[in-house]
Amino acid sequence: MNRWNYILMRLLQAFFTFFIIMFLVFMLIRLLPGDPASAILGDRATEADVARINAKLGLDKPLPEQFAIFVGNFFHGELGDSISFKIPVMRLIWQRVPVTIFLATYAAVLAVLIAVPLAFVAALRRGSAVDNAIRAVFQVGLSLPTFFVGLVLLTVLGAQLGLFPIGGYGTTFGQHLYYLFLPALTLGFNLAAVLMRNLRAAIIEVLTAEYVDFARAKGLRNRVVLSKHVLRNALISTVTLLGLNVGALLGGAVITETVFAIPGVGRLMVEAIYGRDYAVIQALTLTFAIMVFAAFLITDLVYAQLDPRVEMA
Amino acid sequence: MAATAAPAITTTRLRSRYRPNRTLLAGLCVLAILLVLAFFPSVIAPYSPTDFDYKAILQPPSWQHFFGTDNFGRDVFSRVIWATRIDMQIALFTTLFPFFFGSIVGAAAGFYGKWLDSLLNIISNIVVVFPFLVLVIAIVAFLGPGLTNMYIAVSVVGWVAYARLVRGEMLVQKQAEYALAARVMGFAPARIIGRHLLPNVIAPSIVYWMTAMSLGILLGASLGYLGLGAQPPTAEWGLMVADGKNFMVTAPWIATFPALALTIAGITFSLIGDGLADLLRPRR
Numbered sequence: 108m109n110r111w112n113y114i115l116m117r118l119l120q121a122f123f124t125f126f127i128i129m130f131l132v133f134m135l136i137r138l139l140p141g142d143p144a145s146a147i148l149g150d151r152a153t154e155a156d157v158a159r160i161n162a163k164l165g166l167d168k169p170l171p172e173q174f175a176i177f178v179g180n181f182f183h184g185e186l187g188d189s190i191s192f193k194i195p196v197m198r199l200i201w202q203r204v205p206v207t208i209f210l211a212t213y214a215a216v217l218a219v220l221i222a223v224p225l226a227f228v229a230a231l232r233r234g235s236a237v238d239n240a241i242r243a244v245f246q247v248g249l250s251l252p253t254f255f256v257g258l259v260l261l262t263v264l265g266a267q268l269g270l271f272p273i274g275g276y277g278t279t280f281g282q283h284l285y286y287l288f289l290p291a292l293t294l295g296f297n298l299a300a301v302l303m304r305n306l307r308a309a310i311i312e313v314l315t316a317e318y319v320d321f322a323r324a325k326g327l328r329n330r331v332v333l334s335k336h337v338l339r340n341a342l343i344s345t346v347t348l349l350g351l352n353v354g355a356l357l358g359g360a361v362i363t364e365t366v367f368a369i370p371g372v373g374r375l376m377v378e379a380i381y382g383r384d385y386a387v388i389q390a391l392t393l394t395f396a397i398m399v400f401a402a403f404l405i406t407d408l409v410y411a412q413l414d415p416r417v418e419m420a
Numbered sequence: 421m422a423a424t425a426a427p428a429i430t431t432t433r434l435r436s437r438y439r440p441n442r443t444l445l446a447g448l449c450v451l452a453i454l455l456v457l458a459f460f461p462s463v464i465a466p467y468s469p470t471d472f473d474y475k476a477i478l479q480p481p482s483w484q485h486f487f488g489t490d491n492f493g494r495d496v497f498s499r500v501i502w503a504t505r506i507d508m509q510i511a512l513f514t515t516l517f518p519f520f521f522g523s524i525v526g527a528a529a530g531f532y533g534k535w536l537d538s539l540l541n542i543i544s545n546i547v548v549v550f551p552f553l554v555l556v557i558a559i560v561a562f563l564g565p566g567l568t569n570m571y572i573a574v575s576v577v578g579w580v581a582y583a584r585l586v587r588g589e590m591l592v593q594k595q596a597e598y599a600l601a602a603r604v605m606g607f608a609p610a611r612i613i614g615r616h617l618l619p620n621v622i623a624p625s626i627v628y629w630m631t632a633m634s635l636g637i638l639l640g641a642s643l644g645y646l647g648l649g650a651q652p653p654t655a656e657w658g659l660m661v662a663d664g665k666n667f668m669v670t671a672p673w674i675a676t677f678p679a680l681a682l683t684i685a686g687i688t689f690s691l692i693g694d695g696l697a698d699l700l701r702p703r704r
Contacts, residue, residue, distance in 0.1 A: 124545045131546070138562040250686030252638050254645045255661055255679035262668040358553030362642055366665075376554065377646055380561040392558045396549045403549075 110411075114404070121400055126178075132392050133177050136385055181393070187386035191378065196390045200372060204394065206276055207364070207371035210294065211356050213287055214363075215349055218295035222302035223345070229303070230310035242307075245300040253359050257293040257366035264289060274368035290367040294359050302348055309344040313337050343413050350406025354399050444695025450688040457504040465498035469655040478671045488673040490663060496674055500681050503655040507685060510567070510640035510649075510656075511633040517575040519629045522582025523622060529583065530590025530621070531613055540583055547580045553639065557648055565648045570640065578632070582625050589621035596620075623700040630693030634686045641682050657682045 168176075180186070186196040229241045265273040277286040314337060361373035368374070372391055379387035457464060473493030481488045487496035529540040547555070559573035593599060594617060602612045641658025643649030650656035652663075657678040664675025 120545075124542070124549065127542070127546055128549070135558065135562050246687065246690065247683060250634065250638075250683045250690060252641050252645075252658070252661070252679060252682050254642060254658075255675065255682070258661070258665055258668055258675060262672070266669055354548070354551040356551075358551035361551075361553055361557070362645070365646065376557065380557060380648065385562075388558060388561050392550070392554065395551055395554045399549050399551065 110408075114408075117404055117407075125396070125400075128396055129178060129181065129393065130174065132389050133174055135392075136389060139385070186390040189379075189384050189387050191382040191384045191387075196387050199375065199387065200390060200394055203370055203372045203375050204398070206369060207357070207360050207373055208398070209283060210287055210290055210364070210369065210371060211353075211360055213284070213291035214294035214298065214356060214360075216295075217291050218298040218302055219345065219349075221295070221299040222306060223341075226303045226306035226310060226341075230307045230314065233311060241303070245303050248296055249300040251296075253293060253297060253362045254366055256296055257290065257363055260289045260293055261367065276370055287369070290363045290369055293366070294356065294363045297359060298349075298352055298356060301352060302345060305348055306341055306345055310337060310341050313340050339413070343410065346406060346410050346413060350403060350410070353402035353406075357395060357398060441695055441698055443691050444699060447688050447691030447693075447695055450684065451692065454504055454508060454685060454688065457501055458508040459505070461502045461505060465495075465501040467495035467498040469494065469499045469502040470653050471495075478667065480671070481673055487677040488671065490660075490671070490674045491667065496660075496677055499655040499660060500657070500677050503657050503660065503678065503681070504685075506567075506650060506654060506656045507637050507640065507682070510570075511637045511685070511689070513567075513571045514574040514578065514636035514640065515629055515632045517571075518578035518632070519582055519625065521575075522579035523586045523625045525579065526583035526586030526625075527590050527613055527618060527621060530587040531594055531609065531617070537587070540580075540587065544580050544584055547577055550577075552577065553642065556639065557643065557646070560643065560648050565651060567640075567650050570643055570649050574636070574639065581632070582628060585624045585628055586621050589624055590617065593617055593620050623696075627693050627697045627700065630689050630696060634689035634693070637682060637685050637689075657685075 184197045186200075188194065189196050189199050192199055225241050225245075229238045232238050261273055264270045271289050272286050275286055277283050357373070360371065361376055363369070364371045364374035365377050372394060375387065376391050378384075379391065471494060473489070476485070476489050476493045478491055479485055479489045485495050485497060487500060489495055490499075525536075525540065529537045555577050556570070556573045559576065560569050563569040563572065599612065599617055602616050607616075637657075640649050641656070641661070644656045644658030645662045647662065650659050652659065660678035661675045661682075664671070664673075664678070667674050
């Protein structure tokens with residue numbers, strides 16, 4: 108099966124899964140006491156507003172028909188209006204998704220830059236004091252709550268030392284990198300801990316493999332052996348782990364964006380919950396699912412590129 | 421008896437085969453301390469967690485107040501101690517139902533296969549596509565903030581991981597000779613699963629349970645920080661960090677000590693999980 112067939116099959120699977128997800132999100136709003144129209148519109152809804160929403164969402168029609176309207180609206184990009192921001196939900200999400208994607212990608216890059224070298228050091232000096240120190244630091248890092256790490260970085264490096272801005276996003280690409288450095292570091296730290304642990308184990312395993320002995324026996328220098336053989340295989344497990352942890356990364360983005368006041372979809376989710384903006388919450392739940400699924404697909408494709416043994420089956 | 425590839429153990433022989441290792445012991449020791457604090461907070465904590473004292477606001481750590489006081493004059497040390505109970509509860513209640521329900525469903529899906537396995541697969545695909553935190557706060561958004569709703573939200577979503585783990589193990593173990601022997605002997609499937617297979621498939625699930633407790637505390641604390649978990653004036657570590665976030669420069673002790681408590685609790689369950697993983701790994 109070639110690459111395009113594989114993508115098509117995955118998309119079909121996704122469609123089916125997504126259908127069920129949409130149904131669940133659709134039903135979610137019916138958990139609320141009272142009728143969905145008032146919930147979506149909030150406290151200051153007038154009779155006319157309620158009537159309009161009832162007509163648009165078909166809330167007086169039977170449930171299957173309501174769901175059909177919901178799905179139809181979704182594919183037209185019609186997700187309702189935000190009561191807090193007074194603009195269409197679609198536009199709100201469209202503005203903010205790039206910010207979160209930037210943050211998550213930045214965090215992943217930083218995590219890899221931190222974890223890979225340290226994992227090599229720890230694996231090559233296995234059992235030494237350096238190894239134990241690295242592992243201990245990351246073990247603590249795994250258990251430190253993200254919001255506290257963010258608060259500390261914000262306070263020390265941002266407020267007290269004034270090295271980094273304490274919130275916001277900036278306007279140019281360079282500014283984005285600057286404003287998002289602390290948040291990305293916060294978000295990436297946890298991920299770095301997970302990556303380091305697994306990568307170290309993977310490198311140790313690879314180092315004892317037969318083909319590495321053979322490469323050394325061939326007379327290749329250690330550096331060549333390490334970079335050509337060990338690194339490539341270690342990279343494969345890193346990519347897999349990154350893919351598996353996208354969910355955790357996006358979840359952490361919710362906290363990090365809240366701590367650093369970044370205008371992304373994570374913070375939007377929290378604001379929407381405070382503001383009882385249910386249309387936004389519904390739409391965001393679906394948005395997150397789409398983002399995670401896209402990340403899974405990209406990870407699979409990258410993995411297939413890296414590992415020639417994998418067939419797109 | 422013919423030699424088998426997989427260790428065939430029944431529950432009674434479990435205890436004699438395994439000796440605890442240092443990681444596990446360390447974790448269990450700290451856990452014991454945490455449990456004592458959780459069950460008998462008033463014995464250790466000098467003050468009540470909710471008593472205001474406006475004459476002693478924002479005081480740094482001292483002999484009267486080991487961890488200082490917050491902006492209401494409440495003793496941070498006492499609040500951290502009292503919060504141990506809440507956070508231990510969070511660790512337990514966010515994982516108890518998922519562990520039991522998930523393990524049973526996973527065992528059944530792995531053993532019987534067919535529609536149950538397909539159903540589990542579909543549900544699994546749905547759950548895995550959401551960030552866990554997002555899913556939990558989405559459900560809490562509709563149910564309302566508070567610990568009970570958080571437990572419900574986490575339980576609805578959290579059992580799937582255990583189910584997948586146990587299902588995977590079950591697929592392997594049900595082909596083992598002792599399982600086939602039990603079937604040949606005509607035992608009822610429920611008995612085969614319960615007495616013969618379950619002790620052998622449950623190990624990864626138990627290890628994951630410990631990791632999940634660590635994650636559960638962090639999740640509860642995160643929700644507390646966002647204002648969606650434990651509600652004031654309850655003392656909960658995450659909530660306390662949120663209370664202290666506006667004072668990080670002037671009174672960093674308010675947020676730091678609860679955060680340290682969170683970290684210690686998290687490390688404890690991690691150690692227990694790692695120790696158990698070493699312990700329960702099949703001997704080659």
